[in-house]
Amino acid sequence: MDTYLAVDVGGTQIRAAIYPSEGVHPLTVKRTTTQATTADGRGNTPLERLLWLIDSLWEAEHPPKVLVVAAPSPVNPHGVVLEAPNIPGWVNFPLKDELQKRFEVPIAIGNDANLAALGEWKFGAGQGHHHLIYLTISTGIGGGVIVNDQLLLGDNGLAGELGHITVLPDGPACGCGHYGHLEAVASGTAIARWVEEQIAQGRPTTLGNTLPITSKQVAQAALGGDALAKEAIQRAAHFLGQALADFIHIFNPSLVILGGGVAQSGALLFEPLRQSIHQHIMAPGFLERLEIAPAAFGDEAGLIGALALGRSLISSGAINK
Numbered sequence: 273m274d275t276y277l278a279v280d281v282g283g284t285q286i287r288a289a290i291y292p293s294e295g296v297h298p299l300t301v302k303r304t305t306t307q308a309t310t311a312d313g314r315g316n317t318p319l320e321r322l323l324w325l326i327d328s329l330w331e332a333e334h335p336p337k338v339l340v341v342a343a344p345s346p347v348n349p350h351g352v353v354l355e356a357p358n359i360p361g362w363v364n365f366p367l368k369d370e371l372q373k374r375f376e377v378p379i380a381i382g383n384d385a386n387l388a389a390l391g392e393w394k395f396g397a398g399q400g401h402h403h404l405i406y407l408t409i410s411t412g413i414g415g416g417v418i419v420n421d422q423l424l425l426g427d428n429g430l431a432g433e434l435g436h437i438t439v440l441p442d443g444p445a446c447g448c449g450h451y452g453h454l455e456a457v458a459s460g461t462a463i464a465r466w467v468e469e470q471i472a473q474g475r476p477t478t479l480g481n482t483l484p485i486t487s488k489q490v491a492q493a494a495l496g497g498d499a500l501a502k503e504a505i506q507r508a509a510h511f512l513g514q515a516l517a518d519f520i521h522i523f524n525p526s527l528v529i530l531g532g533g534v535a536q537s538g539a540l541l542f543e544p545l546r547q548s549i550h551q552h553i554m555a556p557g558f559l560e561r562l563e564i565a566p567a568a569f570g571d572e573a574g575l576i577g578a579l580a581l582g583r584s585l586i587s588s589g590a591i592n593k
Contacts, residue, residue, distance in 0.1 A: 273292060273334075273370070273471070273522045274292075274293040274328065274337050274393075275291060275292060275293070275299065275334070275336045275384075276290070276291045276293075276337060276338055276339065276579055276582045277289075277290055277326065277330075277335050277336040277338070277343075277573075277579035277582075278291060278327060278340055278342070278514045278574075278575045278576075278579045278582065279322070279325070279326065279339070279340070279341040279342065279578060280342045280384065280574030280575045281306065281318070281322060281341060281342065281343050281356075281359070281384075282306060282344060282358075282384075282402050282428070282574075283306060283356075283357075283358025283411075284305065284306055284358075285303050285305055285317070285343060285357060285527075286302070286303060286304055286306050286308055286321060286322055286325055286327045287301065287302070287303040287574075287575060288301070288302055288326060288328075288329055288575075289329075289461070289575050289579075290301075290329055291579050292337065294429075296370045296395050296546040296576055298575070300329060301373045301575075302325060302328055302329060303325070303341070303465070304321050304324065304325050305321070305444050306318050306321060306359065307321070307360070308321065309482070311396060312536050315411065317360075317361065317460050318359050318360070318361070318362065319361075319370060322341075322371075322552075323371075323374060326339070326371075326374075326375065327374075330404065335376075335377050336342075336437070337376060337377070337378070337582070337586055338350045338377060338379070338380065338582040338591060339375055339377055339378070339379045339380075339381045339582075340379070340381075340382065340387075340578035340579070340581050340582040340585075341367065341371070341379075341380075341381050341382070341424065341578065342382055342383070342384040342387045342388075342574035342577055342578045343362075343367060343381055343382070343383065343384060344356050344357075344358065344359070344383075344577070345357075345359075345362065345383065345385050346383055346429075346430045346433065346590060347367075347382055347383050347429060347430075348428055348429050348430065349428065349429045349519060350366075350368065350391025351366065351367055351369065351379070351381035352364060352365065352366050352367070352370020353367050354364040354476020355432075355560060357447055358374075358548065358563070359417055359446075359555065360499050363366070367378075367381050368381050377590040378585070378586075379507060380581055380582065380585060380591070381433065382576070382577070382581055383414070384414065384573075384574045385406070385408050385414025385415050385416050385432060385434075386414075386415075386416040386425070386432045386466075386577070387416070387573075387574060387577025387578055387580070387581055388406060388408060388414075388416060388531060388567075388569070388573035388574060388575050388576070388577045388586075389404070389405075389406035389415065389417065389418060389423065389432070389529075389577070390416065390423045390579075390581060391569060391576035391577035391579065391580045392406055392416070392529050392567055392568060392573070392576075393405075393406075393418045393421075393423075393567075393571065393579075393580075393582040394584075395566065395569075395576055395580060396528070396529075396568030396569050397529050397561075397566070397567055397568045398527055398529055398587070399527050399564045400416065401417060401418070401525075401527045402418070402420060402421050402526070402528075403419055403420070403432070403523060403524065403525045403526055404417070404525045404526065404527040404528070404529060405417055405418075405516070405519050405520075405523060405525045405529070406418075406528075406529045406531065406567070407434055407512075407516070407526045407528070407529070407530055407532075408530075408531040408532040408535075408567075408573070409458065409459060409460065409508075409512070409530060409532040409534040409535050410459065410460050410531075410532035410533045410534060411459060411461050411553045412435055412455050412459050412461070413433050413434065413435030413446060413454055413458060413459045413532075414432070414433070414435055415433070415435065416432045416434075417431070417432055417434075417436030417519075417523055418470075419454045419523065419525065419526075421567045422527075422587055423500040430522070431494060434448070434454070434515070434519065435453060435455035435459070436452055436453045436454070436455060437452060437513050437515055437518065438450075438452045439453070439454050439458075439511045439515050440452040440456075440457050440511065441587070443456055444457060444459055444462070444465070447461075448521075454512070454515045455464075456513060457507075457508065457511045458508040458534075459487075459508075459514075459533070459534070460486070460487030460533055460534045461487070462483050462505050462508065463487045463490055463505065463507075464484065464485050464489075464490060464532065465485045465491050466504055466507065467479065467485055467500060467504045467519050468483060468484065468485055470500055470504075471485075471500075472490065474533055476499075476500070477493065477498055477499075477500040477501065477593075478493055478496065478498045478501075479493050479498065479501065482565070484564075487534055488533065489534065490504050490505065491505065491534070491536075492541065494537070495537075495540060495542055500593045502540070504516055505537060505540050505541055505544070506544045507544040507583070508534070509541050509544035509548055510539070510544065510548045511540075511545075511548075512541075512548065513544050513546070513549040513550075513551065513552060514548055514552050514581065515543070516528060516545070516549055517548070517551075517552035517554075518552075520549070520553065520559075520562065521553075521554060521558065523530065524558065524562045526561050526562060526563065526564065527562070527563045527564075527565060528562065528563070528564045528565070529554065529565055529566070529567050530542075530545075530564070530565070530566055530567060531566070531567030531570070531573055532567075535566055535567065536566075536570075538566075541564075544563070546564060549564075579584060
């Protein structure tokens, strides 16, 4: 039986799955932490642990048709990870070459949010749409764009960094080092940080004074009626709507998909976000057929996206086993 090996590398854990030639239900899933402070037989570095995890799934007599890795970083066409901020040493890191030294099958590397967009279009909420925007709102903000049934990659494979547009000039620092980016004001990290700042200024809240606060706690407090928490979600939704209006002007999609932990806030986020889009859109025509939907895949988004890319590469003949 033909199989596909998909891997999702995150800052805290690495997951790998073997998929059959049809469907999106894995035959086997394994995971490990991305780093280790003490020796545990899996190595200490992210690369050592990635290799161990793939080895643990590898069947020498029946290797997969392709190995695809979703990486938390922009990735160039040569499979070089440009900068993964939460993975030490992965700056201009030749991940594809490192894997090709060990595994004699076709290998592809992609940005995790780009691949999540591809997976949602192929297997999830984006099925039937030809133009869509995918935005994942979690610790950071990533994205991907489908145009004419094709994942938009750009000249050097780096397109889709939707979290790094400026929405608040001279705003807070982003993890990339610049200021006022969407990620810096509307990600889960940014929501929690803003609430902590407001508490430090004496704002009343049911969240208490125990730090750090998480965006999940903020969402739960908002659902419970906490005024400060509701304001934090609405503030993030305002900036998300502002950015999405810009993206809608540029790409004219029929669908916007929102994924990531913050998007699980449901109507608490979606309603003010829709209001913000309407406030910032230049003409009603852009919204005539536009749908806004939650992502179909949660933690599996990276794996499903890697699977989608692997099958696409094989079916198109771009790589051959």
